[in-house]
């Protein structure tokens with residue numbers, strides 16, 4: 110039995126975590142949940158944005174499943190997501206985007222895994238504002254150590270999963286120092302894995318090629334901000350934010366989370382699609398070595414996605430979040 114920290118989050122987080130935990134119970138997956146929350150709701154109740162009890166639970170269990178947490182725009186508290194990623198050095202943000210027979214999109218053969226550096230760059234939180242001069246500075250801090258770790262992780266993943274190619278997306282032609290640093294780190298990693306093809310592309314060209322000919326890409330590695338944007342672009346290629354998984358992985362802790370936000374526009378209405386969080390939970394099961402349970406649940410999810418009327422509105426169906434979860438349970442073999 111694995112004990113996992115469960116962070117429901119805000120907005121649709123409550124609905125989608127309930128759907129996933131119901132599916133896990135019905136499938137008798139050997140997981141028990143330790144529920145802890147963070148964010149505005151928690152602050153309103155307890156006066157703490159990230160309660161110590163949550164940190165204790167994470168440090169004990171080392172694995173968590175997390176719903177989306179609302180982050181105020183422009184003011185207010187710093188992103189809880191970014192804080193946890195930096196505190197525990199969860200330097201890999203791993204985002205697979207794969208075509209699915211049940212989800213009709215403009216493209217058919219996409220199978221991309223994106224590695225986004227998760228702790229540095231423009232997310233470092235190094236910002237200053239000079240009111241007198243009217244100048245805001247946001248520091249794009251990239252380190253040799255951080256770049257080496259994320260580039261090596263992307264190549265190691267490619268080698269382990271029989272992938273053919275790693276593409277680095279960068280802007281070293283303009284952001285010469287930080288960009289070149291990442292490019293050099295990637296060349297070093299590529300030399301360690303000669304069986305994997307390596308290429309680099311400038312980020313603007315990369316965006317064009319991703320919408321034009323996405324099937325040419327296999328594993329992508331990039332910086333924090335470029336990765337944030339590219340990973341949503343890749344999600345859009347295979348059906349949108351409601352269907353793709355995400356994981357924040359460090360050397361000794363991992364937090365699996367749906368890549369979408371708290372969707373305040375549909376929260377509490379039973380409209381949220383739990384697929385993204387369920388897929389993240391399946392990544393978590395593989396991480397725990399529970400491959401059989403992950404495969405069984407994935408087959409049930411894929412079967413449900415083929416039954417359009419059992420899907421949620423974002424996929425063209427009419428089902429509620431809980432009806433979708435029940436359909437996955439009914440499809441368990």
Ligand code: NAD
Nearest residue numbers: 177178179180190351368369370371372374375381382423
């Ligand atoms: P969002 O992902 O919450 O919503 C974008 C659009 O996608 C909305 O129309 C929403 O209804 C839809 N959508 C998202 N998830 C869906 C699902 N599972 N099923 C069906 N439709 C879904 O993005 P946003 O509106 O830019 O952000 C809202 C809040 O979420 C912000 O406070 C943001 O900071 C936060 N956020 C958190 C995380 C995280 O916790 N990892 C990630 C992204 C955004």
